[in-house]
Amino acid sequence: GDSVTQMEGxxxxxxxxxxxxxxxxxxxxxxxxxWYVQYPGEGLQLLLxxxxxxxxxxxxxxxxxxxxxxxxxxxxxxxxxxxxxAVYFCALQNPFGGYxxxxxxxxxxxxxxx
Amino acid sequence: DAGVTxxxxxxxxxxxxxxxxxxxxxxxxxxxxxxxxxxxxxxxxIFQYYEKEERGRGNFPDRFSARQFPNYSSExxxxxxxxxxxxxxxxxxxLDGGGTDTQYFGPGTRLTVL
Numbered sequence: 001g002d003s004v005t006q007m008e009g010x011x012x013x014x015x016x017x018x019x020x021x022x023x024x025x026x027x028x029x030x031x032x033x034x035w036y037v038q039y040p041g042e043g044l045q046l047l048l049x050x051x052x053x054x055x056x057x058x059x060x061x062x063x064x065x066x067x068x069x070x071x072x073x074x075x076x077x078x079x080x081x082x083x084x085x086a087v088y089f090c091a092l093q094n095p096f097g098g099y100x101x102x103x104x105x106x107x108x109x110x111x112x113x114x
Numbered sequence: 115d116a117g118v119t120x121x122x123x124x125x126x127x128x129x130x131x132x133x134x135x136x137x138x139x140x141x142x143x144x145x146x147x148x149x150x151x152x153x154x155x156x157x158x159x160i161f162q163y164y165e166k167e168e169r170g171r172g173n174f175p176d177r178f179s180a181r182q183f184p185n186y187s188s189e190x191x192x193x194x195x196x197x198x199x200x201x202x203x204x205x206x207x208x209l210d211g212g213g214t215d216t217q218y219f220g221p222g223t224r225l226t227v228l
Contacts, residue, residue: 004156032214043118043204044157044219051214089156095213099170100147102206102217104156 002027006090006105013112019077021108023090026071031092033066033073038087080112118207118220126226127195135190135223137205145211146188148180151202163188164211200227
């Protein structure tokens, strides 16, 4: 079945460092791909999405490109801030079946220190 | 505009009891999905509803049930609570619940079963 694999955390960075969080997926067909972020004690916030191969999603300085050839959707940010400290979830949504079930990775905790 | 709202925020129950969680979708959204997030893991899909009909169901026992009302709000019911049901329960809404539709999450209800 469909699945998402994320790099294990925690990822610890200094402020203004470059961030990469790896995400790969297994799916039949052409899923949509998402990154959600969860701040402590809160629900999930949509960070960015891409719906087809080679699409680049971007928001708040974060970017991810849908790479079908490598089945990847890695999250990047050029300069992280302390306020980016959170748990990041990669997810896929496969249109097969006609409903929008999200399949999540296990999450990657990011800690940014001054 | 208001986002997805959930109530209550926190809930403490004992084993064997039942619980009802509530969700109101974003205005104009007709589909609601429920997810369970156990501590340290990614969310797991429980149900999706669209126009009061169940459209999809995850791998959860029959103790879990849900319904959607004419105003598109939804309830998740869990009977005969087990310790393992302790989790953050997340509600997500989307426009029509189709396979490419984006889901937006509420803040969640944290359920503790003692």
